[in-house]
Amino acid sequence: MSEEKKPGSERPARQRRKMQSITMMDVAEYAKVSPSTVSLYLRRPEAVSAGAGSAIAHAIDKLNYVPNLVAGGLAAASSRAVSIIVPSVRNAFFAETVAAMQTALRKERLQVILGHTEYDEREEEDLVRTALSWAPAAIVLTGLSHSETTRRMLSKVKVPVIEIWELGGPQIDAAIGFHHDQVGAAAARHLIQQGRRHLAYLGARMHEDRRARLRCDGFVAAASEAGVEVNVVQHPAPSSAEAGAMLLSETMQDFPQTDGIACSNDHVALGVLFECERLKIAVPDRLATIGFGDLSFSAACNPPLSTIRPSGDLIGKEAARLIVEHMAGKEPDSQTTIDTRFTLLHRRSS
Structure with missing residues (x-):
């Protein structure tokens, strides 16, 4: 650590930040509604008409208004x-x-x-x-x-x-x-050190999960730098064992030469192990696998899952x-x- x-860094010290000065009156004027309507919207948005609610929400966003809910003594x-x-x-x-x-x-x-x-x-x-x-x-x-x-x-x-x-x-x-890209690079180097030359990165929800995407980018960069083939296979759904099983099936169908797999997290890796068992793929002899997270089940998998443990x-x-x-x-x-x-x-x- x-x-x-x-x-x-040239950012001013925190003490010099200025408290925002936009008031409820400003929001009301911008939205062309009464202050009482703004107050009602903040407390019970469902009680305000759709048109007024939309105008108030737009005003709050544009004016960067933060309501003062502590004014009542809290x-x-x-x-x-x-x-x-x-x-x-x-x-x-x-x-x-x-x-x-x-x-x-x-x-x-x-x-x-x-x-x-x-x-x-x-x-x-x-x-x-x-x-x-x-x-x-x-x-x-x-x-x-x-x-x-x-x-x-x-x-x-x-x-x-x-x-x-x-x-x-x-x-x-x-x-x-x-640094998540360093995590991905470590996973790639580990598989390469085990003699794997046809790698794949299996990821779920990477279009939304920036950190999983960074791990993937680091994996691809390290593999490419070592001159090792790498393919990225992803699924838009949240991470799960089911997503991992689907990704493994797709990988072996499209890239049958794959001999080393890194997963965006241990949930995906668990699904990979399940699917390998179903497809009679020997792990690690035929397919080495590493995850990310060191979740509670990772050491108890069959075989125990290689993984990368963050210091959560x-x-x-x-x-x-x-x-x-x-x-x-x-x-x-x-x-x-x-x-x-x-x-x-x-x-x-x-």
């Missing part, structure tokens, strides 16, 4: 809340990080408010806007890719922002995680540490970066 101040309570936004609450990777963060924050009497985006940037915008309305102690986002609206909102408020699970791109404040719990603990330090009055260096790295686990599937 390493922590450093990113060189070349500021003291809400200032102890930390908003954590992840792509999916069903994903075991993020669950480990959130659990570690919540355990550490609970000791400081900080409460977690959890939201999930299903990899939808517009949903993230809505969650960030809602989080800001409660004056959180901090906002934790997953990854470095966000819409311009989200970045604009966060640039105008005095709220610490921590981006987790990814390094290597423009960040808002602190970033904690690892460490990411959560480091994020909590920065939040607690901020609450204690310590301002982190602008653009703080913490690399939690990853570990390749060589098991019998490769």
